Amino acid sequence: MLNDSSKKVKDITSMNEDFARWYTDVVKKAELVDYSIVRGCMVIRPYGYAIWENIQKELDRRFKELGHENVMMPMFIPESLLQKEKDHVEGFAPEVAWVTMGGNEKLQERLCVRPTSETLFCDHYKNVIESYRDLPKLYNQWCSVVRWEKTTRPFLRSLEFLWQEGHTMHETAEEALKETETMLEVYADFFENCLAIPVVRGRKTDKEKFAGAEATYTIEAMMHDGKALQSGTSHYFGDGFAKAFDITFTGRDNKPHFPHQTSWGMSTRVIGAIIMTHGDDNGLVLPPRIAPTQVIIVPVATHKEGVIEKAEELKARLSKDFRVKLDASNNSPGWKYAEYEMKGVPLRLEIGPRDIENNQCVLALRADGSKKIVSLDNLEAEVENALNEIHDILYNKALENRKEKTYSCNNLEEIVKTANEKNGFIKALWCGELACEEELKEKAGITSRCIPFGEEMEDGVCVCCGKKAKNLVYWGKAY
RNA sequence: CGAGGUGUGGCUCAGUUUGGUAGAGCACUACGUUCGGGACGUAGGGGCCGCAGGUUCAAAUCCUGUCACCUCGACCA
Numbered sequence: 001m002l003n004d005s006s007k008k009v010k011d012i013t014s015m016n017e018d019f020a021r022w023y024t025d026v027v028k029k030a031e032l033v034d035y036s037i038v039r040g041c042m043v044i045r046p047y048g049y050a051i052w053e054n055i056q057k058e059l060d061r062r063f064k065e066l067g068h069e070n071v072m073m074p075m076f077i078p079e080s081l082l083q084k085e086k087d088h089v090e091g092f093a094p095e096v097a098w099v100t101m102g103g104n105e106k107l108q109e110r111l112c113v114r115p116t117s118e119t120l121f122c123d124h125y126k127n128v129i130e131s132y133r134d135l136p137k138l139y140n141q142w143c144s145v146v147r148w149e150k151t152t153r154p155f156l157r158s159l160e161f162l163w164q165e166g167h168t169m170h171e172t173a174e175e176a177l178k179e180t181e182t183m184l185e186v187y188a189d190f191f192e193n194c195l196a197i198p199v200v201r202g203r204k205t206d207k208e209k210f211a212g213a214e215a216t217y218t219i220e221a222m223m224h225d226g227k228a229l230q231s232g233t234s235h236y237f238g239d240g241f242a243k244a245f246d247i248t249f250t251g252r253d254n255k256p257h258f259p260h261q262t263s264w265g266m267s268t269r270v271i272g273a274i275i276m277t278h279g280d281d282n283g284l285v286l287p288p289r290i291a292p293t294q295v296i297i298v299p300v301a302t303h304k305e306g307v308i309e310k311a312e313e314l315k316a317r318l319s320k321d322f323r324v325k326l327d328a329s330n331n332s333p334g335w336k337y338a339e340y341e342m343k344g345v346p347l348r349l350e351i352g353p354r355d356i357e358n359n360q361c362v363l364a365l366r367a368d369g370s371k372k373i374v375s376l377d378n379l380e381a382e383v384e385n386a387l388n389e390i391h392d393i394l395y396n397k398a399l400e401n402r403k404e405k406t407y408s409c410n411n412l413e414e415i416v417k418t419a420n421e422k423n424g425f426i427k428a429l430w431c432g433e434l435a436c437e438e439e440l441k442e443k444a445g446i447t448s449r450c451i452p453f454g455e456e457m458e459d460g461v462c463v464c465c466g467k468k469a470k471n472l473v474y475w476g477k478a479y
Numbered sequence: 480c481g482a483g484g485u486g487u488g489g490c491u492c493a494g495u496u497u498g499g500u501a502g503a504g505c506a507c508u509a510c511g512u513u514c515g516g517g518a519c520g521u522a523g524g525g526g527c528c529g530c531a532g533g534u535u536c537a538a539a540u541c542c543u544g545u546c547a548c549c550u551c552g553a554c555c556a
Contacts, residue, residue, distance in 0.1 A: 020550080039547080095555070150480075150554060157555080210556070230556065300515050334516035352515055
């Protein structure tokens with residue numbers, strides 16, 4: 001096996017030098033987005049959108065397998081509707097965009113451009129839910145939403161972004177809670193098995209939970225620089241919205257009941273997670289299962305007889321099972337190597353006169369820069385294996401990074417020192433009081449990421465106030 | 480919202496101090512030669528110097544205003 005992963009792509013700032021700059025360089029150079037004429041909004045270019053389409057395809061399939069149906073709600077919410085649930089409107093009001101004019105006429109009631117659609121779904125559910133026989137309602141919509149953020153970054157935080165939002169109604173609290181957990185696990189599984197990004201599953205503290213929710217579950221991923229990215233959330237609402245919107249159904253006991261509700265969402269932010277988890281100094285590194293192009297075929301010495309033909313033949317063969325592209329342009333092989341590395345294509349197939357003579361080709365893995373020579377006889381199997389290997393390499397690298405940057409702290413002094421010196425997850429016990437969360441934010445600059453599921457908590461005291469601890473919490477700096 | 484910075488071909492920038500015919504590299508187009516880690520030659524195309532006023536014989540350059548974007552902070556699912 002050959003290895004020349006040290007080669008550098010020009011024009012990308014090194015990660016260690018300036019991570020934020022590196023991120024912007026990658027996003028631009030890999031042609032994922034263009035800045036738009038509207039402040040804080042982005043043009044998602046074909047290559048970036050193709051990644052989103054693959055993400056959609058994978059998630060949508062999983063949703064539908066669990067019985068969810070896609071719908072489309074309006075993009076406008078009348079002010080009176082938004083205001084029906086108190087916590088909800090308080091959480092979102094500071095960052096909504098308002099439509100006040102229709103043509104030349106001032107509107108009687110201003111309309112907000114949806115920042116999320118709980119209120120619209122509730123208003124609709126009120127009309128279509130009458131009996132327990134109408135439940136559960138398992139709806140999802142793919143759309144864009146608008147949140148008037150002050151600071152924006154491509155994919156991570158923009159004024160308008162694409163996402164999906166699932167909204168479900170259930171007969172019982174248990175059923176709704178189960179749905180909340182199920183969908184969190186769908187997200188977690190998608191991250192780990194499709195995106196090769198390990199996540200911590202857990203529950204948000206009251207301070208960090210969704211406006212109007214009883215409980216918010218989250219998956220938290222760690223980026224290469226040690227910062228956390230909240231990557232998908234699943235909320236349990238109980239019957240709070242149902243009461244506010246007066247949604248009732250006739251139960252099996254022939255009496256009126258309030259249904260129990262959930263919502264869950266994942267956005268184009270996951271593309272930011274992919275970039276910052278797997279990317280390196282040569283640019284983007286895409287996990288094979290969502291890469292728009294999984295295999296790039298680079299013919300060498302295209303002027304020599306038979307090379308292009310052979311490359312075309314391999315493309316036709318592989319296209320049956322994989323997403324394959326052939327670059328037969330006049331650019332030099334070296335240029336092409338660098339180009340597709342920058343764009344994160346997982347696997348490069350080199351084919352030249354020497355290979356053709358020996359009935360072989362070269363496979364180069366973007367994930368670790370390794371190269372291997374394989375026979376053309378069982379190429380399909382070789383490619384399949386290589387793509388799976390790449391997935392595992394990426395997942396394990398990300399997991400290693402997370403392990404390396406996860407710390408444990410037992411007292412205030414320790415946690416402040418760790419947070420000041422390092423980026424990463426800090427595991428520490430917490431008493432459950434808001435005051436301690438706020439103190440840690442102020443003194444250490446960290447927020448609670450989640451109370452993890454499935455991790456044993458030993459008896460101990462709150463890292464901040466020293467009183468008896470209630471929960472183990474992952475803390476960190478977040479995007 | 481606070482502090483700092485930047486606006487000149489598609490991109491990165493020089494030119495502004497000291498006003499005097501708008502430049503470079505990359506990218507792009509055509510043709511030819513090349514091809515196992517960002518090839519080369521020849522010939523081309525492309526700019527109301529962010530916008531609006533002002534000073535001047537003359538403004539990318541000086542003055543006033545304004546807009547946009549970037550970085551950091553504050554805010555923030």
